[in-house]
């Protein structure tokens with residue numbers, strides 16, 4: 001039995017939670033969801049991947065809980081429970097000295113929201129005095145290999161399930177950032193709203209997400225595509241099928257894509273001129289699962305006239321970033337205060 005637990009990095013996301021273990025890499029990559037039994041006392045029945053398979057198919061006593069929304073903890077107890085489960089799964093339980101951890105947080109969280117993350121992490125088994133909170137775009141920039149400690153400006157836009165965070169980073173700190181509560185989930189909601197409006201039909205969250213991934217686009221399509229989808233008729237309450245078109249899905253997603261673009265524009269407008277010219281040279285780097293929406297990179301590039309690069313593994317960038325920090329813990333002290341916050345007990 002190892003006495004000291006290895007350092008870990010946690011990307012606590014609205015849709016997915018990833019855990020990186022020092023020198024091992026990402027060992028947990030599961031959806032941020034639990035299934036609970038409303039009637040029982042110790043009610044959690046499944047967590048993560050096991051719970052996802054039940055999503056939308058739960059009924060009666062079983063209900064799915066997504067403890068995070070818009071990048072924030074909404075259900076404290078469930079977040080704690082889930083984190084504890086993932087940490088144990090990642091490093092085991094029998095350690096005398098608890099692990100240190102770097103955990104991602106959205107930009108400019110309120111002190112109360114930060115405290116919630118801190119408490120959840122400590123309750124879940126992180127060592128007191130060993131917790132570092134790191135802002136998501138910084139983690140994502142590190143994870144996709146940008147020179148965050150160099151005297152050049154790098155721009156990263158992390159489009160997750162719940163939030164979009166655009167930031168310009170230089171010399172180990174975030175210079176300008178913008179965090180908006182818009183991401184993949186808002187796109188799913190837009191798809192579901194379109195189908196409800198045009199077909200009087202209700203579809204589940206998973207179906208909406210599948211339609212977005214299969215048919216969604218940020219650019220108008222040259223040739224329209226149609227697909228049959230299944231849902232529940234709002235009037236008869238019976239199962240129904242409808243034929244939807246990709247051009248309508250594109251129209252439904254447009255406001256979300258425009259809001260993401262506005263967040264990026266806001267950051268660029270506030271960026272000092274020297275750093276702006278670095279960004280024009282180095283391009284904008286997209287990370288997070290939402291950046292995989294077809295044509296989003298091209299849409300942003302065309303609107304702004306700046307080259308846009310989609311990260312190699314967008315869903316893992318933030319976890320790879322906190323992972324790099326756990327592999328090289330001394331780097332934590334090279335990060336400028338704005339981008340990270342130590343556990344208060346550390347200060």
Ligand SMILES: Nc1ncnc2c1ncn2[C@@H]1O[C@H](COP(=O)(O)OP(=O)(O)OP(=O)(O)O)[C@@H](O)[C@H]1O
Pocket residue numbers: 012013014015016017070071136159160161162163164183184185209212213287288289290291292293294314315
């Ligand atoms: N191919 C794809 N096309 C469009 N969207 C996708 C694709 N693959 C994944 N997504 C979306 O990416 C989102 C999840 O991304 P990610 O795991 O980066 O979010 P998160 O880190 O959990 O959330 P946040 O950082 O906002 O708290 C989901 O909304 C998912 O539907």
Ligand SMILES: [Mg+2]
Pocket residue numbers: 011012013014136158160161288318
């Ligand atoms: Mg994320």
